Amino acid sequence: MRVHLPLLMATLLALPIGAQENPRTVGVSGEKEARSADLIVGPGVAEVPESAAAVPEAEEEQADAVGRVILAAVPELGERKTAEDAVDRLIGLKDVRVKRLFERLVASEVYERGDEAGIVWAPVIADAEDGSGMQASLYPLLAEGEAAASEGETALPAAPPSAVVPFDELKRFRVFRPALNRIRDSLALIGLELDDPAERERAAIDTGNKRQSEAVPLLVELAEEDPDAGVRRAAAESLALIRASGGDPAATPGQVVAAVEQIGTLKSIRGLDLLDRLAADEEATPAVRSAAAAAAAQVQRHITATNWIKNAFFGLSLGSILVLMALGLAITFGLMGVINMAHGEMLMIGAVGTWATFTCLSGGQLFSWLPGLDTGLSAGWLYAVALPVSFLVAAAAGWLVEATIVRFLYKRPLDSLLATIGVSFVLIQLVRNWKGDNLPLVRPAWAGGSIELMQDVSFSTARLFIIALSIACVVAVAAIFRFTKAGLLVRATSQNRDMARALGVNTRRVDALTFAFGSGLAGIAGYGLYLIASVSPQMGQGYIVDSFLVVVVGGVGQLAGVVLSGFGIGFAQKMLEPLELITEPIRLFDATWANVAVLAGVVLFIQRRPGGLFPERGRQANLATGDEAPWASRPSGWTDALMMSLLVGLGLVLVPILYGSGTLSIDDVNRYGYFATYAICAVGLDLLWGYVGVLSLCQFLFFAFGAYAAGFYLINHGPKINGIPECLYYVMSGTGDLTAPAYLSLFENGFVSLLLALLIPGAVAFALGVVMFRSRVKGVYFAILTQTFTVIALRVFQKNELGMGGTNGIRITFTETLFGHPIMTTEGLGPFEQTRFRLYAISVVALILSVVVAKLITRSRYGRVLLAIRDDETRLRFGGYRTWLFKAGVFAVAGVMAGLGGALYLPQKGIITPGDMAPYWSILVVAWVAVGGRGTVWGAVIGAIGVSAMYAWMTSNHPAYWMFALGALFILTPLLLPGGVMSLPAMLGGRLRKAGGA
Numbered sequence: 001m002r003v004h005l006p007l008l009m010a011t012l013l014a015l016p017i018g019a020q021e022n023p024r025t026v027g028v029s030g031e032k033e034a035r036s037a038d039l040i041v042g043p044g045v046a047e048v049p050e051s052a053a054a055v056p057e058a059e060e061e062q063a064d065a066v067g068r069v070i071l072a073a074v075p076e077l078g079e080r081k082t083a084e085d086a087v088d089r090l091i092g093l094k095d096v097r098v099k100r101l102f103e104r105l106v107a108s109e110v111y112e113r114g115d116e117a118g119i120v121w122a123p124v125i126a127d128a129e130d131g132s133g134m135q136a137s138l139y140p141l142l143a144e145g146e147a148a149a150s151e152g153e154t155a156l157p158a159a160p161p162s163a164v165v166p167f168d169e170l171k172r173f174r175v176f177r178p179a180l181n182r183i184r185d186s187l188a189l190i191g192l193e194l195d196d197p198a199e200r201e202r203a204a205i206d207t208g209n210k211r212q213s214e215a216v217p218l219l220v221e222l223a224e225e226d227p228d229a230g231v232r233r234a235a236a237e238s239l240a241l242i243r244a245s246g247g248d249p250a251a252t253p254g255q256v257v258a259a260v261e262q263i264g265t266l267k268s269i270r271g272l273d274l275l276d277r278l279a280a281d282e283e284a285t286p287a288v289r290s291a292a293a294a295a296a297a298q299v300q301r302h303i304t305a306t307n308w309i310k311n312a313f314f315g316l317s318l319g320s321i322l323v324l325m326a327l328g329l330a331i332t333f334g335l336m337g338v339i340n341m342a343h344g345e346m347l348m349i350g351a352v353g354t355w356a357t358f359t360c361l362s363g364g365q366l367f368s369w370l371p372g373l374d375t376g377l378s379a380g381w382l383y384a385v386a387l388p389v390s391f392l393v394a395a396a397a398g399w400l401v402e403a404t405i406v407r408f409l410y411k412r413p414l415d416s417l418l419a420t421i422g423v424s425f426v427l428i429q430l431v432r433n434w435k436g437d438n439l440p441l442v443r444p445a446w447a448g449g450s451i452e453l454m455q456d457v458s459f460s461t462a463r464l465f466i467i468a469l470s471i472a473c474v475v476a477v478a479a480i481f482r483f484t485k486a487g488l489l490v491r492a493t494s495q496n497r498d499m500a501r502a503l504g505v506n507t508r509r510v511d512a513l514t515f516a517f518g519s520g521l522a523g524i525a526g527y528g529l530y531l532i533a534s535v536s537p538q539m540g541q542g543y544i545v546d547s548f549l550v551v552v553v554g555g556v557g558q559l560a561g562v563v564l565s566g567f568g569i570g571f572a573q574k575m576l577e578p579l580e581l582i583t584e585p586i587r588l589f590d591a592t593w594a595n596v597a598v599l600a601g602v603v604l605f606i607q608r609r610p611g612g613l614f615p616e617r618g619r620q621a622n623l624a625t626g627d628e629a630p631w632a633s634r635p636s637g638w639t640d641a642l643m644m645s646l647l648v649g650l651g652l653v654l655v656p657i658l659y660g661s662g663t664l665s666i667d668d669v670n671r672y673g674y675f676a677t678y679a680i681c682a683v684g685l686d687l688l689w690g691y692v693g694v695l696s697l698c699q700f701l702f703f704a705f706g707a708y709a710a711g712f713y714l715i716n717h718g719p720k721i722n723g724i725p726e727c728l729y730y731v732m733s734g735t736g737d738l739t740a741p742a743y744l745s746l747f748e749n750g751f752v753s754l755l756l757a758l759l760i761p762g763a764v765a766f767a768l769g770v771v772m773f774r775s776r777v778k779g780v781y782f783a784i785l786t787q788t789f790t791v792i793a794l795r796v797f798q799k800n801e802l803g804m805g806g807t808n809g810i811r812i813t814f815t816e817t818l819f820g821h822p823i824m825t826t827e828g829l830g831p832f833e834q835t836r837f838r839l840y841a842i843s844v845v846a847l848i849l850s851v852v853v854a855k856l857i858t859r860s861r862y863g864r865v866l867l868a869i870r871d872d873e874t875r876l877r878f879g880g881y882r883t884w885l886f887k888a889g890v891f892a893v894a895g896v897m898a899g900l901g902g903a904l905y906l907p908q909k910g911i912i913t914p915g916d917m918a919p920y921w922s923i924l925v926v927a928w929v930a931v932g933g934r935g936t937v938w939g940a941v942i943g944a945i946g947v948s949a950m951y952a953w954m955t956s957n958h959p960a961y962w963m964f965a966l967g968a969l970f971i972l973t974p975l976l977l978p979g980g981v982m983s984l985p986a987m988l989g990g991r992l993r994k995a996g997g998a
Helices: 005-014 017-021 057-073 083-093 096-106 177-193 197-209 213-225 229-244 253-265 269-280 286-335 343-360 379-404 413-435 461-483 485-495 497-502 507-529 541-554 559-576 591-608 637-660 666-692 699-716 726-732 742-747 750-774 779-797 835-859 861-878 883-909 919-932 938-957 959-976 981-997
Strands: 110-112 119-127 134-139 163-166 450-454 457-460
Touching (some): 057 083, 057 096, 083 177, 177 197, 197 213, 197 229, 197 269, 213 229, 229 253, 269 286, 286 450, 286 457, 286 461, 286 485, 286 507, 286 541, 343 379, 343 507, 343 541, 379 507, 413 779, 413 959, 450 461, 461 485, 461 507, 461 559, 485 497, 485 507, 497 507, 541 559, 541 591, 559 591, 637 666, 637 835, 637 938, 666 699, 666 835, 666 883, 699 726, 699 742, 699 779, 699 883, 699 919, 750 883, 779 919, 835 861, 835 883, 835 938, 861 883, 919 938, 919 959, 919 981, 938 981
Antiparallel strands (some): 119 134
């Protein structure tokens, strides 16, 4: 900072003796004058940068002296005789802290706190948490504020307040009125005369945005003489804006036209609105209108060019994130054939490890028994230390998962998928219970900066770092696998495990270290994302689907494929966003539609080329076979009769009796109705997974389709505002389109709506099945693609302009009528006449019919073909069977059953949202079938009802442990009970026979 020494000396000499000797007159209590500036002026006022060693000592002393001068002049602002002179002296200092002080005086945020505490800044005044009244948060008078959270809010310092006191202890500091007017008048222009070029540039931009004509003389001077190029340009641009808008009364018509032309020459984006107005202004002169039109065209071309450059950079940035995330997955999935659905949580562990490094080495405590270590390292050095920590912590977690779970599931890829889903749930809940959902972050200062490539194009340093980190990781991985012995062993094991073992390779150790290395790479991805994303337990969930797609598109196990597909997907998405193909009824494209288009394109690419850009060479994750499910057996007729008797007895006899006697409430009955609809959905998945060996991760999506169809029918007959269903009106009012969506007319009739609830999910499932099964997409590839389809549908249904409720979904009021009565409990009706009970009974009957249909299918010739496909599809295909058609047909049946469940669920639950389409819910359906026992039909019913009942009980009584319980089900079922509950009798009988034989 430059300080004018003659002015400074004159100011110091002009100060009263008492003001120099008594620190209390400048807001400091009981301290000696020799204290350092950060204690006299206040923390954050003279904050020392990391390069402080390069600042001359004399300049530091000057800055400290200026701070003392400013504080010493503050009391004089309240005195009639000295106030105006003090304002002039402060303006003459040309210090940014003077501007800061003036802003706080004008905002009435400066207070006196008794004789001892002096004058303070109190920007935050709020009710005390204990209800004792108003309290004020105090900061040093000249403390620097960080960026405000939003426009109009006060920018507060990063440091906590120096004190929090009752508001009645404070007295507002009063500035002499003429002096205050002088401060207001000077505040707009004071920034133009500051010594800091950044402040001058900001002030120049501000005066232009506000069209302040009084700034014209100073802007002319800055535009011509300022030594800083950025200031000169900002001043010239603001001067042109003021003159072009007519804000300079002294400007000639020629100067106005020249100003308009200069806006175009300078490519001023902030002047575009003014140019458009001038070009359309009939009162403007022809010369002005012509110049404005030409200048607007120049600016538009500049905006188009800069937007393409920015989007290309953002695409590169997004691609680098995808590559970072997919690198580890390419190893665990591509080379090892393990579907690690907890890979996203390894990313989260890396990010949490980075946060823990910052916290622990800055003196914070991670655990009550582990004291922090205040190393005094800067944020930049702490971030450097966090790199190996993030890798090692994630690698250790990966090694533990492999050693305890994955090692037993190498030949059962779909079971490894289930188990690692359970691991992800456990890890998410562990971090949530430990530190909550959002961790407070401290990032290195350089991460918030940017590098200006050209006018209006700046690249974030954090994103540039992630790109460099991604490239470095790719090079390192390629070098390790190409030039090291460890890489050679991994490649040998992945290509021919038996031969590698025969040659003396410890394949067990190779598996463990490879899995740990892949997890560690995910940790490094989390380390990079720490700079630009919030760190939360579920942060990895948003990347896992995209990461699998990157690996599959690139070619499983191919590093070059990962790089090409990762950067290609990221680049394609960001380059689509600025395109504007249509604007009505929806805008194509925006961020959401671009993402949807890329995901759909990826699905079509994989459908046409399942092997990806480069065919895989590692251990293939194949379709489930008979060897993978040795426990699978058809339940006997006695078992079917027993289970059907239990279902009818419990659902249609016992529950109604308990409800009629008052033992169960209508809410309890309603809850059992939900469970029955879930079971219908699960039966459909069991037909596909248990009998065909095809795992779908979009079953609950079809459930949601059915629920939406039922919801559309009910809101058509519910409360409306201006002819639009109430739940849609509030969402659509934000889009500006207040006409009822055309599709609602399809759902006027109840029977037609029910038919659509069945046909829509069935038709979608059949179409997906035909497209993918004809291309021989199978196994985990099919599972990943169906999960991708759920993500696509989720993002589409969240769009408000589609008129389907957006993120709020469809909500009924329960005043809607079914069976002649409102859905809500109605007085005057008997318990069995209530609509809610009838919905429960219909749900149970529908479940019984679904089981009967499933049993008929499995015992028919069609069912025998399905079992043959599961056991050996290739042989059946060579036998002349069109296996893809059989699989698509059963997929459609599964969709119809899910749609039926959803249609019955909505009137009982009352709401369906796009959140119900999230992959989590389809994964939960998989848990129901796996726990009950796949390939039995009854296992799906047992699992859905049992797990749902456990969910209801645990979320009500122990919500913090539900995810642990669910994770344990996913992990333990494949390990200990792969056949589910339905396999227990056969398993116990076998052991008893063995024991008897012994």
